[in-house]
Amino acid sequence: MSETTNSRGAPAADPSLDAGAKASVLIEALPYLRRYAGRTFVVKYGGHAMGDHAAAASFAQDIVLLKAVGINPVVVHGGGPQIGAMLGRLGVESSFVDGLRVTDEATVEIAEMVLSGAINKQIVAAIHAAGGRALGISGKDAGLVRARKVARDTRTEDSAIERVVDLGFVGEPAAIDASVIELATSGGLIPVIAPIGAGEHGETFNINADTMAGALAGALGAARLLLLTDVAGVLDGNGQLVTELDEAKIEALRAEGVITGGMIPKLETCLAATRAGCEAAVILDGRVDHAMLLEFFTARGAGTLVRAAENG
Ligand SMILES: Nc1ncnc2c1ncn2[C@@H]1O[C@H](COP(=O)(O)OP(=O)(O)O)[C@@H](O)[C@H]1O
Numbered sequence: 001m002s003e004t005t006n007s008r009g010a011p012a013a014d015p016s017l018d019a020g021a022k023a024s025v026l027i028e029a030l031p032y033l034r035r036y037a038g039r040t041f042v043v044k045y046g047g048h049a050m051g052d053h054a055a056a057a058s059f060a061q062d063i064v065l066l067k068a069v070g071i072n073p074v075v076v077h078g079g080g081p082q083i084g085a086m087l088g089r090l091g092v093e094s095s096f097v098d099g100l101r102v103t104d105e106a107t108v109e110i111a112e113m114v115l116s117g118a119i120n121k122q123i124v125a126a127i128h129a130a131g132g133r134a135l136g137i138s139g140k141d142a143g144l145v146r147a148r149k150v151a152r153d154t155r156t157e158d159s160a161i162e163r164v165v166d167l168g169f170v171g172e173p174a175a176i177d178a179s180v181i182e183l184a185t186s187g188g189l190i191p192v193i194a195p196i197g198a199g200e201h202g203e204t205f206n207i208n209a210d211t212m213a214g215a216l217a218g219a220l221g222a223a224r225l226l227l228l229t230d231v232a233g234v235l236d237g238n239g240q241l242v243t244e245l246d247e248a249k250i251e252a253l254r255a256e257g258v259i260t261g262g263m264i265p266k267l268e269t270c271l272a273a274t275r276a277g278c279e280a281a282v283i284l285d286g287r288v289d290h291a292m293l294l295e296f297f298t299a300r301g302a303g304t305l306v307r308a309a310e311n312g
């Protein structure tokens, strides 16, 4: 990004665009600005999408711009690779079942430290540097998310017998107090939420960040749930981008074995959120500079749009 400013102290726009082109970019955005003003966007910022300092700065600028044009962005962040790196440094082994980290007592302590500590505050700082005001919290704060333990049924390839795998302190949102978010957004703050929740007895649960974002998008009746990741969107068996998906198409891709790993909870999340009251979800490449602005304010769109049903 250029450091130059114009005579009124505003950052200078790309000098390669002439005045007419700049104006037409803004005019192209007008219907979208009108459509989304006052609405909530839940943006999930994945650990793989975080990248370097410049990428984080570009993400933060987009979030601050959304807020400035009257949209209420709510950021939910991940940090899977960063938790993995810290577990490695501390010599704690880690494994995944269907994209969820098996989380014992030592792991949940480290996950909370990395998510609620380092990553949450880095994102808050980036938003402040871009001129916004962020409130960094986890699901534990102000009773935002009450979590319950997740049980996973799996069927191994060589056996028809279902087996319940104990994932330890892996949780899912059981109840959300949306008033906490509404209080923050109405006060001009941008909530930045770490995917950690408290159980009924005060225990700490590690929640997949996609699941957390989806539950919040449903509870808030968000206009969009946006999942920023490290692929262009959902790819089919030939590696081609699928631009629109509904429940039936997702089932078909799953049956083909095309959807694996972290993409499983991602798509489950999109469907759950749209069934619960979020209008639509988009999976897109967070490594692309200003990916969110391209998605929301141009006719081109990007990534994979997911709705519960084709015409939903
Ligand atoms: N059909 C698919 N299309 C795209 N990505 C897929 C697909 N199936 C599995 N994946 C994997 O899902 C990953 C995204 O999930 P994940 O690693 O959990 O990302 P994040 O950390 O951003 O949440 C991709 O990098 C890719 O390896």
Ligand SMILES: CC(=O)N[C@@H](CCC(=O)OP(=O)(O)O)C(=O)O
Residues within 6 Å of the ligand: 045, 046, 047, 048, 077, 078, 079, 080, 081, 083, 099, 100, 101, 103, 111, 170, 171, 195, 206, 207, 208, 209, 210, 262
């Ligand atoms: C239960 C579970 O899997 N929790 C995740 C939480 C972080 C996360 O989801 O981060 P990404 O979005 O970057 O993958 C974990 O421990 O990795």
